[in-house]
Amino acid sequence: xxxxxxxxxxxKSSIAALLILSGCASPNIPPQQxxxxxPSVTYNYRGxxxxxxxxxxxxxxxxxxxxxxxTTSITTQQDGTKNxxxxxxxxxxxxxxxxxxxxxxxxxxxxxxxxxxxxxxxxVYCMNSGSPRTISTVSNNPDGTRTVTFQCAPR
Numbered sequence: 154x155x156x157x158x159x160x161x162x163x164x165k166s167s168i169a170a171l172l173i174l175s176g177c178a179s180p181n182i183p184p185q186q187x188x189x190x191x192p193s194v195t196y197n198y199r200g201x202x203x204x205x206x207x208x209x210x211x212x213x214x215x216x217x218x219x220x221x222x223x224t225t226s227i228t229t230q231q232d233g234t235k236n237x238x239x240x241x242x243x244x245x246x247x248x249x250x251x252x253x254x255x256x257x258x259x260x261x262x263x264x265x266x267x268x269x270x271x272x273x274x275x276x277v278y279c280m281n282s283g284s285p286r287t288i289s290t291v292s293n294n295p296d297g298t299r300t301v302t303f304q305c306a307p308r
Contacts, residue, residue: 192218192241193225197234201291201299204265207237208272215241221273227265235265258287258303261294268301275303 194214196207211222222239229235258278260271275287284305292300 195238199234205289211239224269261298261300279305
């Protein structure tokens with residue numbers, strides 16, 4: 154018959170096992186991030202003015218994250234409305250502007266994405282001029298393009 158270890162021997166064996174196992178684990182390895190995503194926001198809109206307002210709303214949404222909105226998709230729904238999805242991106246990670254800064258803030262555009270690019274350029278221009286807001290006017294041209302004119306608004 155095999156003798157049973159005493160309670161004292163079992164405790165000593167358990168403590169020894171814990172010490173051995175704790176020596177194998179490295180306490181200096183920090184947790185590793187395995188996934189992250191930028192905050193995003195989606196808006197429904199009908200027409201250019203609502204798209205411009207969605208862009209302003211996205212800027213306000215991203216502001217607490219110290220980020221700016223970047224358009225990730227624009228889709229047309231079955232009922233004719235459109236969805237625009239903005240992702241909040243750290244300002245240093247935004248792609249370079251696609252349009253040159255335009256001091257008279259008038260842009261011709263054909264697509265919703267071009268309108269958003271023009272709006273971003275106008276916002277940057279106005280912010281650099283000391284005005285964080287812009288006012289916009291949209292008009293249709295005979296050749297099928299549209300024109301948007303922005304004005305920097307006083308605070």
